[in-house]
Amino acid sequence: MNAYYTDEVHGHHEYLELGGFPLRSGYTLPDAKLAYKTQGTLNAAKDNAVLFPHMYSGTSASMEMYVGEGRPLDPSKYFVIFPGQFGGGFSSSPSNTPPPFDRGQFPPLAIADDVIAQHRLVTEHFGISRLHAVLGWSMGAQQTYEWAVRFPDMVPRAAVFAGNARTPVHNQIFIDTHTELMISDPAFRGGFYADGDDLTLALKRHAVAFSLMGLSAAFWRDELWRDLGFVSSDDFRQGFLRAYFAPMDPNNLLAQAAKWRGGDIGHHAGGDVAAALGKITATFFVSSFSEDLFFPPEDHDADCAHIPNGRRRPIETPMGHFGMFALREADQAAVDAVIAEMLAS
Amino acid sequence: MNAYYTDEVHGHHEYLELGGFPLRSGYTLPDAKLAYKTQGTLNAAKDNAVLFPHMYSGTSASMEMYVGEGRPLDPSKYFVIFPGQFGGGFSSSPSNTPPPFDRGQFPPLAIADDVIAQHRLVTEHFGISRLHAVLGWSMGAQQTYEWAVRFPDMVPRAAVFAGNARTPVHNQIFIDTHTELMISDPAFRGGFYADGDDLTLALKRHAVAFSLMGLSAAFWRDELWRDLGFVSSDDFRQGFLRAYFAPMDPNNLLAQAAKWRGGDIGHHAGGDVAAALGKITATFFVSSFSEDLFFPPEDHDADCAHIPNGRRRPIETPMGHFGMFALREADQAAVDAVIAEMLAS
Incomplete structure (x- = not known):
């Protein structure tokens, strides 16, 4: 058991037992479980729930930094659900599944698997028939797209940050790069x-x-690691980037990476991404980070153009894809502003 | 002996025997040799020589595509010298040096080592006291900077394409990435x-x-591999990128990569890049490629600002760093235009 994926590190988790869970890849995952955390209280009308799935390498605790008194996601107002991903280390994952689906023989995952499990949590467990909103960053954005297209009647409003409806080829090559390095x-x-x-x-x-890809060329050029308390670029690479990933389980990361690589909302419309996006009825906010090397702004323009109620909200930051880590106050404020506008829309 | 580094593949090479060659790293390379190719004829005044060093992974044949009748680098007018790099496979390299400096125990290289060897070729072998011009792409740009700062009286004009006076930290992380993958x-x-x-x-x-880094996100987004005769992105990755590197020697590439990583013209001025660039007397053209993920345009702005006679000539292309491979006619024409302006300046 990997000590990283524990409540001691990430706070208290709840679990929904899913039983034998059929995956899009054709496997049935026995005794599957969906981990989650919540903040706030579900009201009597059950109409104040916000779903906030997490990014690659994250857990249900990763996006808790966007919830707080006086913040747009105020727990006195909203019931915020943070579902874990399959492969995330708390939900069913290579690191916590017994043979014959353990470690290197964990079955392939799809973004839709997560969303279907989350739908059971929301409807069967919580008895919610309509969410107030869904939002997410990166792989969380992929899950948000899947929610908005698969269950349009349940998603009146949504926001994606730095993630696309279909994983761009250039981004797939990035995934190939870190996968090759890992294996x-x-x-x-x-x-x-x-x-x-x-x-x-x-x-x-x-x-x-x-x-190489998480931050921008400008981040390194302008030595912005200084603002984060590091004394050299190597110090930042060691103290932040290596340290962040070091306690994680490689098989878990690889399971998520393959799921990320295969992300394609077009599966709802015979491969036609534009047609799939046309099914979205939510008021849908599309945010990108200006220097993002994973998911450049241009790909968000294309996604947003196909969403009937799409609203493009690009964010300027030198932090690249990591703009959502809230490493700078300005980034957090910019993200909060989009969340506030989306929640009130 | 690697069959790739042969005249059968790259055309006829000449060699300058350097004897025991002292490297900046403190080693003396025994029986060192500098490979080179030439085009055109050195005139009687010996004032028509143009030096055109090559990029990472290249050979003396790599830049021959920029020489031709009616082109700016017309061999009926100029005597073009294409020096090989140490580590390039023809000049002294891990793949062709006997023990105790063979393979994984080849000594560390510096850009200055190449330039000092080339200076001997130009002065001692050809009897040239002043070049007409020096130019280069990427690591060729690094050598061009070294020439212009180390031997300003010999370099009246020069042009760099997609390369910097000091290797940016972000670019060093790219080198770390491909080095880790290789080893x-x-x-x-x-x-x-x-x-x-x-x-x-x-x-x-x-x-x-x-x-991941050689081309731009736009190259993959817009499927520009189609224009190059490939039928899918995977087909291009296999048929162009893998095929290009496949016959090369890993130790040779690593020797070049470490040299590239350490590139820093500041060594001429106690680490002060701006002061070193201030020593350049050449009319010096600084070209970048708009979508270059190795060496972004911004870093070229900074270099050029410190060169007394610097002339900034950014080139727009979706081909990223590979803009100099002349894969598109428009790129070749844009590079030729800068070369023409530089040669006539």
Whole structure:
């Protein structure tokens, strides 16, 4: 058991038992479970729930930083649900599933698998028939798209940050890069390592790719790591990027990465992304980060153009894709402003 | 002996024997040699020589595409010298140097080593006291900067394309990425492989990083590989990017990569890049490619601002750093235009 994926590190989680859960890939995951956290209280009318799925490498705790008294996502007003991802380490994942679906033989995942499990949580467990909103960053954006297209009657409003309806080819090549780096560790052994602590090299190499693409050229040029309390670029790479990924389980990350790579809302319309986006009835906010090397603004323009009630809200920041980590107050304020506008729309 | 680094593949080379060559790293390379090719004829006044060093992974043949009748670099007018790089496979390199400096124990290189060897070729071998011009792309740009600062009286005019006076930190992280991918092949064995043909995995992984960064997000978004005769993005990645690197020697590439990473003209002025650039007396053209993920235009602005006779000539292209491969006629024409202006200045 990896000590990272515990309540000690990430706070108290609840679990929905899903039983044998049919995955899009054709496998049935036995005794599947969906982990989640919540903040706030579901009101009597059950109309104040906001769903906030997380990004690659995150957990249900990752987006809690956007909830707070006086913030747009005020827990005195909204009931915020933070679902875990399959592969995220708390929900069913390579690291916590027994044979024959453990480690390197965990079945392939799709964004729709997460959303279908979340739909059961929202409807069957909480008895909610309509969410107030869905929002997410990166892979959280992919899940938001899936919600808005698959369950349009349940999603009156939504916001995506730095994520696309279909994973762009250039972004797939980035995923190939960090995947190759991860699996290159001889100790990886096709995923059949006994102890994740042996995978230090895999996680160190994987972090190099995120150093390359997670922030912008301007971040490094202007030495913005100084503002974050680091004394050199190497210090930041070691103290933030490597340290962030170091405790994680490689198989979990790879399960998420493959799901991310396959993200394509077009599966709702025979591969036609524009037609699938046309099914969205939500008032739908599309935000990008100006220097994002994962998901450039241009790809958000294209997505938004096909959404009937799409509203384009680009955000300027030198932090690139990591703009949503709230490492700078200005970024957090810009994201909060879009969330506030979306919640009130 | 790697069959790639032969005259059969790259045309006839000449060699200057350098004897024991002292490297900046403190090693003396025994029986060092500098490979080169030329086009055109050195005139009696010896004032028509143009030096055109090559980029990472290239050879003396790589830039020959910029020479031709009716082109700015017309061989009926100019004597064009294409020096090889140390580590390039023809000049002294890990792949062609005997023990104790072979393979994984080849000594560290600096851009200045190449330029000092080239200076001997130009002055001692050809008897040239002043070049007409120096120009280069990427690592060729690094050598051009070294020439212009180290030997200002010999360089009246110069042009750099997509390369900086100091390797930016973000670019160093890119080098770390492809280096990690290369050395991750278990057959690499710290560079002490017997046969480069065993390093297919290393070269395949290394090519992933160049797929990610060599071209632009727009190249993949707009499927510009179609214009190059490929039928899918995977077809291009396999047929162009992997195929290009596949025959090369990993130790050679790594020797060049480390040299590239350490590029810093500031060594001429106690680490002060601006002061070093202030020593340039050449009319110096600084070109960048608009979508370059290796060396963004902004870093060229900063370099040019410190060069007394600097002339900024940004080039618009969706081909990113590979704009200089002349894959599109428009790119070749844009580069030729800068070369023409520089040669006539």
